[in-house]
Amino acid sequence: MPSTDVINQIGLSHYLVLSAALFTMGFLGVLMRRNVLVMMMCIELMLNAVNLTFIAFSKFSGRIDGQIMVFFVMTIAAAEAAVGLAIIVSIFKRYREVNIRFFEHLKG
Amino acid sequence: MLLTTIVFLPVLFALLVTLWPREKSLRHLALGLSLIEFIVSLVILRDFSAATPALQFVEKHMWIERFGIQYFLGIDGISLWLVILTTFLTPVVILGSWTSIEKRVRGFHAALFLLQTAMLGTFLALDAVFFYVFWELSLIPMYFMVGIWGGARRIYATVKFFIFTMFGSLLMLVAIIYMMYLTQEGLGQMSASLLDFYQLKIPFVAGTLLSLQTLLFFAFALAFAIKVPIFPLHTWLPDAHVEAPTPGSVILAGVMLKMGTYGFLRWVIPLFPEAAEHWAWLMLLLGVIGIVYGALVAMVQPDVKKLVAYSSVSHMGYIMLGMFVFNSYGVTGGLYQMLNHGISTGALFLLIGMIYERTHSREISKYGGLAGVLPVFTIFFFIITMSSIAVPLTNGFVGEFLILMGTYQAHPWYAVVAVTGVILGAAYMLWMFKRVFFGEKGQLIMEADHPLHDLNAREIAVLVPLVILVFWMGLLPNHFIDYSKASIEHLVNNRTNYSLPLPGQTPAAPTEAQ
Amino acid sequence: MGQDIFEITINGIKLIVIFLLMVQAVPILVWVERRGSAFIQNRLGPNRVGPLGLMQLLADAVKFLNKEDFLPRKAVRALFYTAPVYALIPGVIAYCAIPLGTPLQIEAFEMAGKMWGPYTFAMQGFDIGVGIVFILGISSLAAYTILMAGWGSGNKFSLMGALRASAQIISYELALGLSIVGVIMLYGTFNLTDMVLAQQGPMSFSFMGNQVVIPWLPNWGLFYQPLGFILFFAATFAESNRLPFDLAEGEAELVAGFHTEYGGFKMLMFFIGEYAHMMIAAGLVTTFFFGGYLVPGFTPAEIREFVAQNLASTPNGISAITSVIHLLAYFVKFALFLWFFIHVRWTLPRFRYDQLMDLGWKTMLPWALFNTILTAVVIYVAYNFA
Amino acid sequence: MTADAFIFWFLSLVAVTSGLSVVMMANPIYSALSLAMTMVSLAALFATLGAYFIAGVQVIVYAGAVMVLFVIVLMLFDLREETKAFTRGQVSGALKIAMIGFLAGLIVMVMAQGVKFLAAPDVVDAAKLPEDSSKALGLVLFNRHIFGFEALGVLLLVVAVGTVALARSKGGTHAKH
């Protein structure tokens, strides 16, 4: 391995590690939090982490397609948020509840 | 453009029917439209050249370039009559369902037209994927027809029908995809065109199930066999028929079952000649079992419609038999029998529908002595019964005779067993006829609160074309066979090395316009 | 490394300067607004403190600073206090991206025994390639301020006001964004400086292979995008929560909207934030549609020539005077639009909330889409059918 | 420390801290605000990677619209501190955390392996991408990825209709009574 100045030489790995950290945080949130809204936010966080990876790869491989992917991810995330929130609002209006454990009517 | 027109015109009709503002004149409109379609199909007949086995009116455009999937339509002697049968039966069915369909008339006619498109597409598509699309598409309108306008146990019947047919076609899809990969390997370019499939030399090893061609053969054959239906796969048919509304039964028996047999003729036999040859015994065996079994079970049915449904199983067994003996008698007979069955069984279902409209029962034991009450109805029923049991000079005889003849040439013992179907056919039909029409007046007629009225002009108008065809086809079969002769000869003679020439490629095809 | 620190320092200074400028502009604007409204309403307005009442604001400031700083019982402390501070940030950062004049080119010169320069000093906070996107993004963050304030106050009026305001901002952001797509397509860039430079000289464009020149009109975006201008201008009103779109603080319904609970210095910060938005809006309109810092009828090169011939001799001097001229030109236009904002506020009545939403979604958005498509078609035709 | 390095470390610190607070904050509104913060810092990171346009869009769409929606919803619900913010159950909790830790390691390792497939790993190949990639982005988007773009358009339309339908089911602001 060439001598690396981990502090100053910001390379792809830095971004990847950062994105992995954010991703796992988001995942942790999805697993641990009970508030549906927070879970959705954590999913957004995970998406963002992935976006970061895309951008980083795009930059370091010199291909613009990574950014396109991010663009798509964002659009879908926005759509997802819109629909998800609409559903949650509808549910909340009826049940006054956002705890995920409350919504287990679809169990097999 | 003619074939595109004929395939997709009904979609337009369906749309028109859906959007038509006046409910009252809807049926007239639908009838008119279906007649237009029929006339268009007659244009094909007029311009069709019987002298060549080549595809005619070919339309070929690339659809999905990457997979070589094409918009590929064409007609030859094998599909010609099936197309015309389809376009012919639709107006008949519309006229026949004039009063029996009371709810959601709009939707019904739209479904009928869509079904027509699907069926025509199945007969005319020459690209595997395209074909498959139509094949599956045909399920949907039928599903609704049985499911919405059907009898009491319609949901059970529809689901059974749907799942049975779906099950088979999925395997076919797998096989089609695999064939497409084979084209890529064999021809260098992925293609779903039937003509390219024909060029493939698929390895075949006799005596094992695991040879490639055998597997593909069975994947295709299963899909078609369920549709036909061949003996152990037939149980959806009686249920579907009993629960289907009259027009549904007519179309189901008249055309949809032919999609299976047509599939054998167009796809299975030429695509997998060695496997078809090697496994012909199985198909013949199942065909023969179907003939006898269907007839026997039909004999003891208490329900007229179920009886006719089982008789379909028997008749379709004949067609299987004819196709898998690989000689021109058998194949011609098979093809002819497809038309016969479409006409006579269709007519039987129409007749049963007519009487059902009057008495609301199909139980044989409740009838009796109808001949004295409804003489005209009886005459028509009798003629169609004769056609169904293949009395000479009716259409049924020509088909059955040719099939049995061909079978005997190839496999005498199968013919010997199959011939018993002739006896049993007469037995179950005539026994039914006796119980329904002869004897004392039955419970239904005695208890009817108003006297049953005989057929009216509309109903006679429905039946007369069918009866005319029954005799026409029985008396002058060459009018029909001549169109298919070249194609069948071509299929029989070049089975192992089959290809369908395109119009330009025919080596000896003087295009004499008829 | 040294260069980096230098750049960062310069940019930091510019940020602070612009921030201070904006903060200082607020008292003047408030005065203008109060005097102007008095003028419009046929009364006098503040006129006691200082000449023409100019010192009134100073007095107000003293008053604000001396007010009691209190926290409502149900308020969320963190949000209640951060919100006003946060109100300043987006406005200021966004404004930094707007070019204010031609860059000041400093030739190399010797000072304190070292050679300095040459250096180009841009007359804008920072030049960003994707300027419009940046500004839109940053200004959209303003919604948080309102929400934080509204919810943090622990007051129903505040919350409702905040929800209304933020919903309004989000809704009009669409129309806003779409209305300038035409502009972006027209200039082919996101960069504001490039946009400004594209508007220099008399009106001229090529249409289907023909070069069209109209000498008596400046080459401003207004003439190419009249519909875009109207839509954009209207949307900025909504974005900055000013009349006729100030539903957030509809006194009759909501007391004072999200800043009901605020008073004193915190209130002042919201004021500043609001005026900052107004200034961004005015700046953007100027930049997009009215040639930015350009002097109508003259290109920067012509002015530089003029200055070199008549007013200065050294390159640095020429550059400086040119920049100042453009700066002045910019501020004239800028002030005009600020006045327009104020004028509108005192002229038009307030919308109802559903009218507001209908206007945003059902009128402006479709028209903005139409404008986009029309522009695209015209550009396509203009370039491709020679 | 170079300025680039400083910016990276600073922004990642902000991102990680605010990301953690998204997960950890008991009050969902703080979570949401923290998430907005994460978004902004990520946008800045995008900018450092030369994706200015994406960075701007990130701020507009995510921070400016999506998160605002979240915040609005949270505030509408008026959710305060949650006593049961986290799932209980030591076994499953431990399992989850262990899994996540393992997953994090795996992700990093897999990515590190994946890096090998890049042409020049860990070296910024500035020549390949223009400093301002917006134009290139547009060209690629509207040529190579036009189908995806159109599909997204359809998706958005569907979402718009669906959301309106959902919102109107119980009468929204415009409901006619």
Place this chain on the structure above:
Amino acid sequence: MNHSLLMAILLLSPFVGFLINGARYRKNGPNLAGWLATTAIAISFICSILLVADLIGMPAESRRIAVSFFDWIVIDKLKVAAGFVVDPISAIMILVITGVGTLIHMFSIGYMHHDKGVAKYFAYLNLFVFNMLILVLGDSLLTMFVGWEGVGLCSYLLIGFWFTDKDKAAAGMKAFITNRIGDAAFLLGMFILFMTYGTLNFFDLNQLAPTVPEASWLGAATLGTLMLFIGATGKSAQIPLYVWLPDAMAGPTPVSALIHAATMVTAGVYMIVRLNAMFIAAPNTLMIIAVIGAATAVMAASIGMTQWDIKKVLAYSTVSQLGYMFLAAGVGAFGVAMFHLMTHAFFKALMFLGSGSVIHAMHEEQDIRKMGALKKYMPITHITFFFGWLAIIGMPPFAGFFSKDEILWKAMTSPLGHPLLWAAGVLGAVMTAFYMTRLMALTFWGKSRVPKEVHPHESPALMTIPLIVLGLLSIVGGWLGINHAISSILPGHPANVLEHWLGPVLREPSLDGVHHSVTMEWALMGVSVGLAALSAFVAYHFYVRSPETPKKIAESLGPVYRLISKKYLVDELYFGVIINPLIAFSKNLWHHVDVQVIDKTTYLLADLMKGGGSVVRTLQTGNMQQYAMYIGLGLVAVLSFVLMR
């Protein structure tokens, strides 16, 4: 006149009659319908005569008028045209059919006068004639088959003419289905012959038939002809498929006369004669035919002795007489078979019509125990019936004598014959004489047992004229085929017209090297006639003089008598062994194979899916976070795999 036009008129005239009467089946009254139909047949008869006249004018070796109207089925080697041929064999048939047909139609006008569906009846009858003509004129097996099935169809319609009676409808069905069994075999026979010889044309087949008789049982000629013969047993009511014919008496009596006595039932014989060369080539088949024919003759006659229904007696008599024809054909005496066919047509039609007249007079009563001494009420019927009786029991010089005697002679002397066949024939003749005399005695002679409310009367002229004509024919019909032994003692030595007529077109086993003395011929003749006369006398004695004796004999015979009077329980046997088990088997197939096996299998598959689903669904706890964890675990697994690789 143009042959094809004549042929067309010959064929189409009955068909047109059918169409007219069929289309106006509710409107045409009995007279109109009847005379229309009769005229149609009469026109055919005239055409037949014209055609036959032309035929006579041709040289003996090439007497053949062939007309082909259009191609019917043309595929590959199979080329079947709608081709019709009049040659000496079919000439006899068309004359009989149209001639006897005309008479029977005429008779029907009177007989069916009061029936409601009379137009329908005549329509069917005309259709039958049309089909019968196709049968006999067709130039190929397939064309013949058209008529073959067509006549079966008409027979079905006419037997079930009074369909409101369940039993009559059932009888029609029985006839059709039994015929169908034969038809199936007929089809197979066609296939076998076509496969071997590549043609279905009679003349081609006869030409191609092997000249050396086939010894093997599995040769094409043997198998093919055997199958065709099974077809013939169906149509011509031979063992084992004769059971339908007695039941077929359910139809109107003229129908029995026309279809079930004179014409249709002889189709089998006709077919064998048509394919004479082919049958000759298959001596094994001929042996079977002869045996079956003889057995049928004896068995049917024995049943006939015990029957009480006038028509049933005649029906068994018909079966028996048909047995004689097959016996003749079986020993290679095709010409004689045709001869007997013709004479039988005359006298049996006569007897059926006579019985019809009786039934008519007795108001639909058919039981001969309720008749007796009808002689005085219906003299014409009695006289004509009397001649028929003489003819059938073989009394010289009536028609039956010549033909039956010739059959017996051939059975003895033909290379294919056997003394046992002769013996069976004689036994049959004896029994025939007995039961016919019994019928005569019980019906016309002796004491009247007529119920009081019934007043028998002579039938109208419309019915008696046909009786008279047929009675004359029964007397003189036999003189066409006087064998040379008799002819040698007759003045002028009348020639055997029939033999000359048919000889050139038949290939019969050569009699070269076989010499039988004329003495023997006389002796055999004497034996059979004598025995028959004796038997007739005994019957007369029993039933007229001492009516108690038969009962005693019947009682003393006990079970044997009961077995015979129950028709050897053949129907019961068929029902018990074949039909009922078949239906039970079918029901089992339906209930068990379809419902239990096939459907259950599919349900089983569905249940498997269901079961699998219900196992797997426990994983669906509804806790979304658990699902997310599963996803995570899956991710871990996949990534680990990627790393491990």
